[in-house]
Amino acid sequence: MAKYRVWIDRDQCISDMVCVALCPDVFEMNPEDNKSQIVERWRPSPDKIGEGIIPEELKDCAEKAAEACPVSIIHVEPAE
């Protein structure tokens, strides 16, 4: 099954929660800095909060979030 890499340029997040509203299985808000992060189960390691490897069934919602992000800082691409 194909997997996809998703990452967020967190420094530029404006905390409007659009990604969380569209795809809560992949994105959540960090309670400390109030910016978006990847849900922990998808992270390559727990401290890499802006990165994830997601299964194919979550690709569509992650891409919808990427398209809707007002500052275009979410990226989705096939994983190696």
Ligand code: SF4
């Ligand atoms: S949609 Fe973009 S700007 Fe908004 S919370 Fe998500 S990553 Fe941040």
